[in-house]
Amino acid sequence: MILNTKNSYRFQISKICNQKIEYRNLLLTLITATALTACGNKEETKEKDYYSLQNDTIIIPATSTIAPKLKLETVKNVSYQLELITAGTVKAIPNFYAEIAPPFSGRVTKVHLKLGMKTQPGTPLFEMVSPDFIDAQKNFFQTKSAFQIAKLSLKRQQDLKNNGVGSQKDLEEAETNFEVNEKEYQNAIASLKIFGVNVDKLIFGQPLVITSPIPGEIITNEVVMGQYIKAEDAPKAKVADLKKVWVAGQVKEKDIRFIHELDGAEIQVASYPDKIIVGRIYHVDEMVDESTRSVQVLIECLNDDHVLKPGMYVNVKFIDTPENTLFVPAKAVLQFNDKSFVLVQIGKGKYIRRYVETGISNKGKIAILSGLKPNETIISEGAFYLLEAK
Structure with a gap:
């Protein structure tokens, strides 16, 4: 009877010790979580201290950890010659072609x-x-x-x-x-x-x-x-003068503003990969093909060697007249709703949001049609760190 009492006593003491250990572990866990939460709040506060807003101006202190991550670039006009590549079909010129019946x-x-x-x-x-x-x-x-x-x-x-x-x-x-x-x-x-x-x-x-x-x-x-x-x-004979032919190229309606009569175009034939035939835009159709959403462009080409044959498929490269164009790195352009903007430097460590109209993309850069002037300085890399700044 005495043995049973002692065993029961020892069991209770062991149980009490285990509970103390569990309580101590729980206490340590709570202390750790509290410390981590405090650090997180401190880190969030620190993140907010990376920059500040004064009206529409974003201010980045020199001591901010964001400052070294930002790269600046002064934008300049560069001479750019647009190139559009599409498929084309060779056609005989109507005045130089007759079906005999x-x-x-x-x-x-x-x-x-x-x-x-x-x-x-x-x-x-x-x-x-x-x-x-x-x-x-x-x-x-x-x-x-x-x-x-x-x-x-x-x-x-x-x-x-x-x-x-x-x-x-x-x-x-x-x-x-x-x-x-x-x-x-x-x-x-x-x-x-x-x-x-x-x-x-x-x-x-x-x-x-x-x-x-x-x-x-x-x-x-x-x-x-x-x-x-x-x-x-049906006509039993056909007569044609193929020393000069048309190449009918198809240009998407979104790109038709880049095409002008008398502009140059380069024609390349699969059977003569090393030969480039240069033509001139003769006519741009007034109607849009509703099925392809494209416009037919006729290019007049000299064809003394008869390389271009009616019905032949060719590749057409339209070459626009060189123009001065502003280009910025693609990483510099951010989106807000359906608008594009860049961050323009107005002073040391000070930037404002500037909405821009963008054009074509070329080799990692985007053309700026309006909203930005030559010799203005923008954030070319790292602008996404300030995406939430409003």
Whole structure:
């Protein structure tokens, strides 16, 4: 019985000792936490002491730990030449390109053209017999004959009237008849001249001679001897002068302000990687392609060696006229809502927030379009330490 009492006593003493140890550990933990919290508050206070605000001016003491982290830069104008790179397609210039299609249906009786053949305006390409052309000839000769008769009749009535024999009524009828026949004759001449027919040398029944309307060379030929061609058929031959071509480049609408007529452009072809062709901007379209949100820009290029071929894809580099532009490091530009700003030095250790309009980015720098002037000094690195300063 005595043994049990002693054991119970020893157990209670051990329990009391353990509780004291736990209490001491808890006390130490609370003391440590309190000390850390105090240090944190001291550190936060210290952070706030890194800079101060006086109205809109941020003041950074020389003793601040932020001061060594800030780098300053005086901004200056630099000559910058914008380069935009895009894809382009080679096109024949419309005035130097013609698709040959006969004005009448008929059968080919003679072929003069062949691929690569040089042409001048009026060079015969092929001949054909056409019932429609025969009808046009017949109409021409009939109207010509009627016009000549009306002309003689008018002259006779004028002579009669002048000699006091003819009547005024007959003269007026002759004049009206002459005017009608003259108009029909002129229309018949015009209808034949459209197709390159020399009406002064026209012989009734002659075949229709299809000629080249422009100087150049034959780049497509599908005309075959004996072939029957309908007036509504697709063109059977193409003539082009490819010594000068257009390259149609596509420029995004956000960049179109950098493109101006007569500016330079460099063209590079995949098959000739070492060859650079320099062209000039000929025309900037007025319409925006809604599907691509881009504008077509036509570049005129000399093509004496025929490296550029219609339908070919090329790379286009637009080169803007060099302009003086302010550039600042990208790290210097901060954002507030949807606005950009930089921190401008107004005195030693004093800075103000200046909102700016930014332009293009190039090699880690951003163009400043407005809001900043040359020779002003800004924080070029470390500005983010002051991002919360308001």
